[in-house]
Every structure is written in C-alpha cells, then in structure tokens.
Amino acid sequence: MAAATSTKNAHLRTLFVRGTRHCLFVWITDMFSLHCIFGPFVTATLAFQIVEKLLKSLKNHEQRYFIINTTSF
Numbered sequence: 001m002a003a004a005t006s007t008k009n010a011h012l013r014t015l016f017v018r019g020t021r022h023c024l025f026v027w028i029t030d031m032f033s034l035h036c037i038f039g040p041f042v043t044a045t046l047a048f049q050i051v052e053k054l055l056k057s058l059k060n061h062e063q064r065y066f067i068i069n070t071t072s073f
Contacts, residue, residue, distance in 0.1 A: 016044040
C-alpha cells in the first residue's frame with residue numbers, strides 16, 4: 001500500500017491510499033470530512049479532480065441535499 005498526505009495548511013488534510021483492489025481518498029477540513037473509495041487504477045490527481053467536481057455539485061444543490069434552514073415550532 002502506498003499513502004500520500006498533504007499538510008500545506010493546518011486546516012486542510014488529505015490522504016490517498018492505494019490498495020490492490022481499491023484506492024481510498026480522504027479529505028478533512030474544518031467544515032467537513034469526506035471519504036471516497038475509487039477503483040485500483042485511479043491516480044491521486046484524478047481522485048482529487050473528481051472530488052472537487054463532487055463538492056462543486058453538492059454546493060450548487062445544497063438546498064436539495066442538506067437541511068440548512070429549519071422551522072421552529
């Protein structure tokens with residue numbers, strides 16, 4: 001298994017682990033923690049690009065996927 005970590009900023013951490021049957025990509029920030037499983041042939045760069053697209057899509061459809069405003073009774 002190979003692992004790569006990034007600690008450019010204290011508030012941002014990523015981990016990419018390549019196994020024989022899968023790759024694990026973990027991204028932890030102050031706001032969220034995201035864990036993704038990819039196929040064994042995905043590179044760290046491609047995994048990061050896919051995760052960025054996923055986060056952009058989630059941000060665009062935030063109201064649809066997350067409870068942001070709640071009404072009090």
